[in-house]
Structure formats: structure tokens, C-alpha cells
Amino acid sequence: MAENGETRTENPGEIAGAKNDVRLTGAAALAGRVASFPHLPGIYIFRDPDGTVLYVGKARDLRKRIANYFRSGEAVDVKTRIMLGKAADLEFALTSSEKEALLLEASLIKKYRPRYNVVLRDDKNYLSLRIDPRDPFPRLDIVRRFQKDGALYFGPYTSARAARDTLKYLHQLFPLRLCKGKKLLARQRPCLNFSMNQCLGACAGNVSREDYMLMVEEVVLFLEGKTDVLQKQLTQRMREAAEALNYELAAFYRDRLRNVATTIEKQHVVSDRFLDQDVLGVCQEEDRAELVALFVRQGVHSGQKTFDLKEARGDRAELISAFIQQYYYQGGFIPDEVVVPVSIDSETVLSEWLSEMKGRRVRIWAAKRGDRKHLLDMAETNAREGLISRGRRQKRDTAVLDALKSLLRLPATPERIACVDISNIQGRHAVGALVVFEHGRPEKNSYRRYKIRLKSEPDDPAMMSEVIGRLFENDTELSSSLDLLLLDGGKGQLNAIVRLLEQISLPRPLSLASIAKERESDIGEKGKGLYEKIYLPGRKNPLFLHRHPDILHLLQRIRDEAHRFAITTYQNLHGTSLLTSALDSIPGIGPARRQMLLRRFGSIEAIEEATISELETAGLPPEVARTVLGLLREIESGTVLEDGEEESGPRQSPPGS
Secondary structure: OOOOOOOOOOOOOOOOOOEEEEOOOOHHHHHHOHHHOOOOOEEEEEEOOOOOEEEEEEEOOHHHHHHHHHOOHHHOOHHHHHHHHHOOEEEEEEOOOHHHHHHHHHHHHHHHOOOOOOOOOOOOOOEEEEEOOOOOOOOOEEEOOOOOOOOEEEEEEOOHHHHHHHHHHHHHHOOOOOOOOOOOOOOOOOOHHHHOOOOOOHHHOOOOHHHHHHHHHHHHHHHOOOHHHHHHHHHHHHHHHHHOOOHHHHHHHHHHHHHHHHHHHHOOEOOOOOOOEEEEEEEEEOOEEEEEEEEEEOOEEEEEEEEEEOOOOOOHHHHHHHHHHHHHHOOOOOOOEEEEOOOOOOHHHHHHHHHHHHOOOOEEEEOOOHHHHHHHHHHHHHHHHHHHHHHHHHHHHHHHHHHHHHHHOOOOOOOEEEEEEEEEEOOEEEEEEEEEEEOOEEOHHHOEEEEOOOOOOOOHHHHHHHHHHHHHHHOHHHHHOOOEEEEEOOHHHHHHHHHHHHHOOOOOOOEEEEEEEEEEOOOOOOOOEEEEEEEOOOOOOOEEOOOOHHHHHHHHHHHHHHHHHHHHHHHHHHHHHHHHHHHHOOOOOOHHHHHHHHHHHOOHHHHHHOOHHHHHHHOOOHHHHHHHHHHHHHHHHOOOOOOOOOOOOOOOOOOOO
16 A cells, blocks of 8 residues: 555455545545445545545445445434545555455554554554474463464463463473473483473483373363363373372372362353353443453453553444454454454454454354353443543543643643663663653553664763654654653753754754752752752753652653663663674684674574574584584573583472383
């Protein structure tokens, strides 16, 4: 889809048939040309006079669907009337089926994020657990995207911490291997995880593949919710081990059986259907809407996620349809059922599309009674309470921002605040980070990270000037949307940025402030101490906000988030550098081979995931290839031992030992 308004086919295989471009001005002119549209499936796009996409829609019959926009004013909702008042151009593209139109619509909404479409602001894929039983020695991984690769996926986990805590608990319960890489590399001795009873030592041959796969089967049963089958299997294996007088192995199964039983007691069963269900509840209020998705896995309530459909317009059916289309298009886990509060027009095509992606039938069920209706009521209650709570938070945040405007004497309420921070050690691997808060809340889609180019020695003001200069030069849309730029630093940083902005032609003035934690002896009744100081351009003395805790906490939260983001960026860059230098310490790897490997694979991570044969194809001798993979994976997992250091600690007795 071209930016100038011409409809193009990004992938010719996705849009079969004709394409057209109707260049019109004014809603009346658009209405007069409806008769020229075909009775065929496709997508249509409304644009404003500047070419900005206002709305993307799909239709089984383009002429009938678009004609609905130009009915009498009483029959058209407020959203449509406002959108038509701004529309100047209309485009359409034909597709071979309604399903292809649905996919193309989802792709264009994700690309253009039109104002009058329902757009998921939190559009990341949620974490899930993946295991592939076809691997010789499978391992559990955390992933964000489901793929048709034959592996098994379990989730989603709406909290990254919950996903990692679950993985940690599963490794305690089922000690599968922790080393990275699809293929298991043989070692003379197992890593430290084996000594800590967190691994069976498959790399050193301490467990057979048959016994290892028994544990993989147990993991799958546990994650699928088939705990009754798992308990029976563990009980049987415990008895067999006891009868064979292998009491250590019997105790191994006994402890696992006990832990599984404890976990089951904590689970809340909400359905006796034992299906995977996503239950969607919606609460609307004027131009705001809150959607809650309850995740039920094998009849157990496994969590929920709230979506703030900001500025969402349309009825509940439209909101639900748009959510299903975007959420699952982005790679979300597809359940057996999607329970919805109302019937939706595109239910059949959405169900067919989900079934095709899942590989078996998926139903979209408008619940009216029974346990589905009970779950739906729960989701809608949570959505209603969430909407009320969000409204209270927004009022509170608005009051704080208004107070900040008054205290700092800003020309407007700072609805969008950005903060810049620099992270480095002695100038090495210096990075800059920029975070954005909108209405007092993080707007993570607007976060930016920068690798410092111009300075190799510590100089925070100069580095900050470089970052902000690149922001205004390369990201004008973001920079022009800011109301307040907050700097993590003192007078030096503030003065440097004031001089920089004097040299830049800004479309409108940008307010500046800096926040620093410094020692002050002339404040407060308690005397000396560390206080947050707020520096402003043109003001000699700093402001102290200890009498305005709400404002202080907001600025601290923004500054701390910028610091966290900068530190994370620095650690990633520094870690990559350490691993790169690690190549130089491997026997048989010199500068030429190191450059060859990095050119061939692109990154250390890609080298770690490569096989020995792939490294040999790249030009390494077999022995060197094995050494490279072994040492890199040990460095990554933190299990490298110094020469002469011995492993110690109790060893896990695996099944069959």
C-alpha cells in the first residue's frame, strides 16, 4: 500500500483480482460514486485531504458495505459521521475471498494504525512455553510467537514474571536440560545445573533418551492439564521402583507426585469441559472501552489480560470482531473456543480463519447460558471494574499533570513527557535511552535507544546532546509531539541541551527540565541530606519538590524508567561485546576466523544456535567447531569453571540410574 494513496499489492499472491483507486473529494462526492463499486470481496480505505489513513475496512460485498456509510443521518453512528466529515479520498482493492480481505485488513491496520479503527495499543505477543518432543533431548523455552513447526505451545502468560516463575518451577519439578541449542552437545562432565539437581546430565550421558522422554511426557501432561493421568503414571512408576527395591528412584517419583498434588490444589477449576477457552468481556462508556480476556486452559482459570481500547468507537460486536482479528493475527495462542457476549457479523469467516491456523475446529461462541455465560459475566465484571479504576487513575494523573504545569510554569499541560538518560562505564559501550510517558503512563511504543557515536570518553552533557540532536533530526513525529523534555542530570546537562535547542528550528517551543539527586544543606528542618533537585532554564536556583510528593513521585518514576531502559540497553551491548571477545580466547580462532564467523552468521547468538556441520561448512575444522559451540554455550549459561576447579554438591539420581 503506497503512501501517496495508490493501492498496490504488497504480495501479489494475497490479493487476487483487480485493484482500483477512486480519487474523490467530499462525502457527497463519495456517495455519488458508490454505484461504481463492484459486488466483490475486498478492502477499502478512507483518507483525509493530507492522505492520512482514517479507516480500513473489509467487506464480502464492497458496494453494499460502502453504501451503508451514506444512509440517512439518523441511521449512521456518530463515529461514522465524524469520519465521513474528514474523508476526502476512498480506495479499494479486490481480494479473492472474504478471508483474504480479513488478513489484508489486519495487516493494514497494524501498519497504519488508523484513528477510526479499533487498534490494540498493547499489541505485543504474550509469552508462552514451547517444547518439541521430536528433538532428541527436548528443552522448555519461552517464546512470544506460535509457529506451525510441530512443537507444542502452552500459554499465554500475560506476565513475563509469571511465565519465568512457571518455567523455574517446572525445572524444579521436571529437571529437563537447561543448556541452549536445539542439539545437545556431548560433554565429559555435566554443568553445574546437574550438581544443583536441576538437570539430569543428558550431555554427559547420565540419562538415556528413553528415560528422558518419559519426563518430557510428564511435562506435556502437566501443561495440558491432564494431571489425573500424570498422577496415575507417577504412582505406577513409584510402585514399580519400590518393588524392584530401587528406593532412591521410588523417592524421586514420590516427591514429584507430592509436588504435582500440591500444584493441583492451588488451581481453580472453572469449567468441566476441559477445553482451552478465551472469554472476551467488554464494557463501554462514551468513547472509551475496556476489554478483558479470561484465559481458561483445560478447564482451569490460568489468568486474564486487560486491554484499554482507547478512543474505540463502534458497538460491542464491532469491538469484539476487531479484537479477535488483530489479537490472533499477531500470533496469540488460538484456543478451542472464543466465548463472546454478542453474535458478530463475521463470525463464520473468523472461525474458519482461526480453525485454519490452529489445524482443527475453533468455535466462536456467543454465550447465553451455562458455565460459558458464568465465565462471560466474570469477564464483563472485571472489564467494568477496570474501566472504573482506569477512570479514577486518569483523573488523578490529570490533576498531577495540571499541578506540574502550574509549579513549573509550563505553557501547556505536559500530557507527553520524555526523559533521556545515558549509561556507560568510562565511556565504553555508551548508550542513550529515551522513554515517553503519556498522561502519566509509559508509552512503550515510543521508547528509543541510541548507541553513542561521537564520544569515547565520559561526557554526559555531550552524549545527551548527541541523543537529543538525533531525536530531532531523525524522529520529527515523536519530537514534535512532546510537551516536556526531562533530563536525568544537573545544570551541566540542562545548559548543554538549552544551547542545542537554540540551534535547532523547532515547530513549537519545547519545555525543558532536569532532575538530579544532590546534597543540599540549606533545606528542610532535618538539615543535611540527599534531595531531588529540579533545574529549569533561566532559573538560578533549583526547585525542591519535597512539599509536592505526587509531582515528585511522577518525575522520579519517569527518571527511574529511563535509567532502567538505559541500563538494560547497556547490558545487552556490553554482553554482546564480551561474547565477541570470547571468540578471540578460543584456541584455533584468530581475527580472520572471528570475522568470517560474524560475517557468516551475523551475531554471537546465531553462532550459538548453529550446528557443528554448519560451522564446518563456514570453514572451521571439526574439532574447532565443537570447541566453539561448547565454550560459547558455557559462557552464555555462566557454567564455565576455572582450570582445576572441581564441581561439588549432591547429584540428582535420574530415573533408571
